[in-house]
Amino acid sequence: MLCPDRIYQISLECRSRAEISMTEKHVASIPIGRLSMISIKECKIFAAEYKTLGCEPDISARRSTVLLSISRSWIALAHQLENLTMIVKDEEK
Numbered sequence: 001m002l003c004p005d006r007i008y009q010i011s012l013e014c015r016s017r018a019e020i021s022m023t024e025k026h027v028a029s030i031p032i033g034r035l036s037m038i039s040i041k042e043c044k045i046f047a048a049e050y051k052t053l054g055c056e057p058d059i060s061a062r063r064s065t066v067l068l069s070i071s072r073s074w075i076a077l078a079h080q081l082e083n084l085t086m087i088v089k090d091e092e093k
Contacts, residue, residue, distance in 0.1 A: 016044035040081045 053059075054067030 001008045037081070038077070040078050040085070043078035043081065047071045047078065050074060 050071035054064045
């Protein structure tokens, strides 16, 4: 399972500001408490990691179901952030 320290490490590793478009930079900078919003790329990385964990052969069906559900949730969040990015882009015109 991913611990909070690992999640933060992945967040730092994949958040290359040079790779993020201007609009996505704006969306990623929306503050949530003390933290910035997670990026679309980070969501997809987490989704892939949870999917991998959920497909391990030696885990229970119950654990697999929950891990795969978490993976789908990360994908859903990525889609919502993509939608938000388009909305912000349209509103800046």
